[in-house]
Amino acid sequence: MDQATSLAAVALNDVAITFGPKVGGYTAVSGIDLSVRPGEFVAIVGPTGSGKSTILNAAAGLLKPSQGKVRIFGNDLAGLNLRSGYLFQQEALMPWKTALDNVAVALEPKGVSRSEALQRARDWLTRVGLKAFVDRYPHMLSGGQRKRVALAQVLIRDPEILLMDEPFGPLDAQTRQIMGNLLLSLWAADRKAVMFVTHDLEEAIALADRVVLLSAGPAARIIGDFPVPLPRPRDIAEVRMEPTFHHIHKEIWTSLRVEVQKAYAQGEGT
Amino acid sequence: MPRLKLTVLQIGVGLIFLMLWHVLTVYPISGTPKQVQFFFSTPLDVLKRCWTLFASGEIWRHLWITLVETILAFLFGAGGGIIFGFLFARKELLAAVFDPYIKAANALPRVVLAPIFALWFGLGIWSKVALGFTLVFFIVFFNVYQGVREVSPVVLSNARMLGMNERQLLRHVYWPSALTWVFSSLHTSVGFALVGAVVGEYLGSSAGLGYKIHEAESVFDVTGVFAGMLILSVFVILIDMLVTMIENRFLVWRPQASLAAQT
Numbered sequence: 001m002d003q004a005t006s007l008a009a010v011a012l013n014d015v016a017i018t019f020g021p022k023v024g025g026y027t028a029v030s031g032i033d034l035s036v037r038p039g040e041f042v043a044i045v046g047p048t049g050s051g052k053s054t055i056l057n058a059a060a061g062l063l064k065p066s067q068g069k070v071r072i073f074g075n076d077l078a079g080l081n082l083r084s085g086y087l088f089q090q091e092a093l094m095p096w097k098t099a100l101d102n103v104a105v106a107l108e109p110k111g112v113s114r115s116e117a118l119q120r121a122r123d124w125l126t127r128v129g130l131k132a133f134v135d136r137y138p139h140m141l142s143g144g145q146r147k148r149v150a151l152a153q154v155l156i157r158d159p160e161i162l163l164m165d166e167p168f169g170p171l172d173a174q175t176r177q178i179m180g181n182l183l184l185s186l187w188a189a190d191r192k193a194v195m196f197v198t199h200d201l202e203e204a205i206a207l208a209d210r211v212v213l214l215s216a217g218p219a220a221r222i223i224g225d226f227p228v229p230l231p232r233p234r235d236i237a238e239v240r241m242e243p244t245f246h247h248i249h250k251e252i253w254t255s256l257r258v259e260v261q262k263a264y265a266q267g268e269g270t
Numbered sequence: 271m272p273r274l275k276l277t278v279l280q281i282g283v284g285l286i287f288l289m290l291w292h293v294l295t296v297y298p299i300s301g302t303p304k305q306v307q308f309f310f311s312t313p314l315d316v317l318k319r320c321w322t323l324f325a326s327g328e329i330w331r332h333l334w335i336t337l338v339e340t341i342l343a344f345l346f347g348a349g350g351g352i353i354f355g356f357l358f359a360r361k362e363l364l365a366a367v368f369d370p371y372i373k374a375a376n377a378l379p380r381v382v383l384a385p386i387f388a389l390w391f392g393l394g395i396w397s398k399v400a401l402g403f404t405l406v407f408f409i410v411f412f413n414v415y416q417g418v419r420e421v422s423p424v425v426l427s428n429a430r431m432l433g434m435n436e437r438q439l440l441r442h443v444y445w446p447s448a449l450t451w452v453f454s455s456l457h458t459s460v461g462f463a464l465v466g467a468v469v470g471e472y473l474g475s476s477a478g479l480g481y482k483i484h485e486a487e488s489v490f491d492v493t494g495v496f497a498g499m500l501i502l503s504v505f506v507i508l509i510d511m512l513v514t515m516i517e518n519r520f521l522v523w524r525p526q527a528s529l530a531a532q533t
Binding site: 060062080082084085086088090091092093094095096097098105106108109110137138139153157 | 422424425427428429430431432433434435438442443446447449450522523524525
């Protein structure tokens with residue numbers, strides 16, 4: 001095991017994931033080598049059906065790689081990766097619990113007492129701007145507010161790694177921007193390692209330190225790894241005006257466009 | 271539709287029905303009133319009989335027994351249904367092995383069990399509770415089974431990623447999800463608990479609303495039968511209103527339930 005791999009928060013070595021039978025199944029990704037250092041914000045971008053979420057699920061332990069290894073801080077991953085927090089694209093809150101209970105319950109597996117959990121959940125909901133909505137049930141909140149609750153639910157556990165699967169995908173453009181800035185400001189406080197999956201290249205560049213580009217599926221592989229040397233702290237809206245941003249965007253888009261066209265040629269990548 | 275208008279229309283339908291019944295049985299339209307009244311009684315007689323039953327206090331004992339049977343049948347049936355529903359939903363093998371037997375047992379018309387239960391548990395309340403149990407159990411069982419198996423996979427994955435163990439998943443995810451299904455079937459299952467109790471009483475007992483109706487039928491006392499049916503209907507509506515209240519209290523997190531609670 002080389003130095004870089006052992007230091008990485010997440011390291012995928014030659015990972016391949018096949019759904020269905022070993023022979024004749026659908027290979028989503030193959031030959032994936034990717035490592036994320038502690039404190040690094042990595043965005044994974046690719047056309048639809050390129051297996052972005054599959055890679056994330058492998059890092060979370062929700063999927064077992066058919067081949068290759070996943071290491072978390074140098075240890076082989078067996079079972080779920082509980083050192084990570086996972087923010088889902090779909091609705092993942094428990095609909096039968098209020099915002100406060102949804103966040104507080106995340107501390108129960110850690111053995112935190114109920115009263116302390118409630119206190120800390122209140123603090124976290126305040127930090128994500130939902131102080132006035134603690135007693136609401138998920139269906140009484142807007143899509144953006146539900147994402148804030150989900151973010152608080154993940155962050156209250158203080159995971160060392162954040163895994164995010166197009167978390168702001170279903171939100172409208174303005175809300176996405178606000179959520180992006182909220183995420184960056186929370187992340188800046190204690191720089192966790194982040195794997196952020198998105199199909200939105202601009203979002204990826206605006207948020208990340210590094211953008212990893214996947215080819216079109218099946219058997220998608222990494223075809224580019226671009227550093228984003230934009231200064232921090234960033235504002236999602238303003239950073240898009242910078243010349244460096246345009247430069248990086250153009251560079252990555254040249255490669256991404258080819259893959260997007262391939263994906264569409266295969267029938268919208270399905 | 272405005273609430274007031276709806277209520278007026280609902281009451282109107284009832285009044286028209288009673289009027290028709292009254293006119294057709296009191297005036298010589300479809301035969302001599304005495305003859306017609308033997309078969310159909312009259313609404314006023316039925317109301318008078320109800321009044322006598324309540325005024326004499328005789329009916330309370332029967333209502334109480336039917337209520338106790340209904341509640342016991344519901345509690346045992348729901349309890350059993352919840353336990354077995356959970357067990358079968360979490361243990362694939364168990365569900366697969368018992369599947370044909372459960373279907374067969376559920377397909378059986380429960381009325382044929384009544385004499386057996388009377389033989390086993392006597393003519394007291396327990397044979398009626400047993401009959402209600404067989405009806406409630408399967409409804410709750412199938413709903414819990416469904417509820418546990420149809421937990422949103424994303425909610426489940428999320429809870430797992432939060433580090434929940436099996437016991438915590440059961441408490442925070444499976445149980446509330448199954449409870450939703452139990453409550454959505456609550457009206458049906460409470461109704462069936464009552465059906466079990468009344469049918470059981472009807473087929474052999476010495477007390478309860480079913481017994482009162484049967485007693486009146488055996489002497490061709492149509493007024494008594496209708497009075498029993500009327501009391502039974504009002505009884506069912508009251509129980510159903512109670513169930514709706516409980517439902518709204520427990521399912522506040524559901525979009526439709528909270529809307530219903532607001533109106």
